[in-house]
Amino acid sequence: MNFLITGAAGFIGSNLVDRLLEADHHVVGYDNFSTGQETFLERAKISPRFKLIRGDTLDLPALTAAMQGIDFVFHLAANADVRFGTRRPYKDMEQNTIATFNVLEAMRASGVRRIGFSSSGSIYGEPQVFPTPENAPFPIQTSLYGASKLAGEGLIEAFCEGFGFQGYIFRFVSILGERYTHGHVFDFYKNLLRHPAQLNVLGDGHQRKSYLYVQDCIDAILTIITKAQEKVNIFNLGANEYCQVNDSITWICEALGCKPELIYSGGSRGWIGDSPFIFLDTQKLLTLGWRPRLTIKESVLKTLTYLQENPWLLEARS
């Protein structure tokens, strides 16, 4: 099949590119390199079945041209800085909501009808049901990022109904693993390298979060687009467990051999719009036969090892 991936040079995107190429597919990578890393595509660029397009999802003509001959679009490009929504509200609106609309319009103009979309568990806001299933009670948004992903989901669903699209909506927990470029492991590791005796922690450390290893995430994506064939296919992607921020700190510090003083900013949320408890019900995905390979602890430690082996990333994403 011919795939196009927006955000192809990103964390999840570049891993997905590699996996699709390994499975003998043709892949067009589309990225504006605002946060993507060309290094992540070094292996892909060797393949004659890979084509890289430097382009922006806000550039509708370029995006439409890139869609020619494509069977399936993975729309992964996004502003993924969940924490900073209130600093720059328009960024989530433009980079996520309007960009997703453009991707759908480019597909419609080019006759492409299948789309996979990186949504997020943050669209559940602060849910009342744990683990939170896909058909949880109608949520109330708590972040501009979540609101922008909700808007993207709604657009995709409306295009499925209105224009005969087939949509795959992946509601991710936080993803960990090779090519991870931002998030708590990144921040903690970077800060501990500089100041091993002290670590600033957002919130009270008791926030409960779920994580998933990137290769398990991609296994899930490929399982879903193969086995689920509804008009709109919505799946939670996460581990069947969660940990506290403090657990993750313990694992990281043990691995690094440091015992920093922990300084908490306090409160049950790490930032405005942070959800103190994220734990998604993945029964629907498990029913398809998918199983994760790594536990959360293993994923955290694998991420740490990756960052230790790739010190350039700490500078590239500072």
Add this chain to the structure above:
Amino acid sequence: MNFLITGAAGFIGSNLVDRLLEADHHVVGYDNFSTGQETFLERAKISPRFKLIRGDTLDLPALTAAMQGIDFVFHLAANADVRFGTRRPYKDMEQNTIATFNVLEAMRASGVRRIGFSSSGSIYGEPQVFPTPENAPFPIQTSLYGASKLAGEGLIEAFCEGFGFQGYIFRFVSILGERYTHGHVFDFYKNLLRHPAQLNVLGDGHQRKSYLYVQDCIDAILTIITKAQEKVNIFNLGANEYCQVNDSITWICEALGCKPELIYSGGSRGWIGDSPFIFLDTQKLLTLGWRPRLTIKESVLKTLTYLQENPWLLEARS
């Protein structure tokens, strides 16, 4: 209090303007008159407490300037042509989603913190639970209009969390009554005037819909903003009943004294994205003490009388 109403020259907007002026409030009406009718504001314009601004919600500087000194914004301006989303997808995106973002940003820049928003029962898509409560299972969108209203709700909720706003989200059924300018009563009456012997009906006539009289709708809005004081207040607004399209046709034809041949386009939906059954659970609103004055049948007949008394509207909105 000082209110600003976007879409002030519209059906619901102009009725709300009049009611707020009657209650001694100050009102700024903001409208671009793309579909609004200046005639609807004739009574308001007599009041020294009313100010009309001709402006577009896409014009952020004008909108921000208009917000000075305002306590509460009713954001009612929208593309309300639910049926034509697939003809012009960008219209819902721009006029509803982006416009709502602009309203929120204009408020933030001007220090206005309370917003009431005209959402819609269509955001429930094709629900599985009837009557459909506000916390129904996470819906799947079936129309671009619904998707744009969902996006608007999410933005408002995120601004409530992120910037200390207080939000009122009104999920309306179809509204009927004085100054009604589009919808099935309008279409049926207009067509029967021209061709009393024949009436084309979208769908099979068995679509079940709920309606609400505009003054009952405004009673509900004013009750909610007075009595509900959560950060985010989401309310269904509808009658505690529904009717079939065929019922409404019978009422209208009896009133007009005609017996047209009914020609159905067929199918359980009137158009792509139409919901075959809309019936909202209004228990939350009833708990506040609100009660509707008119039944659906009375609302339909009152609307018909209004259209008969205002033949100019049939031309103005053709």
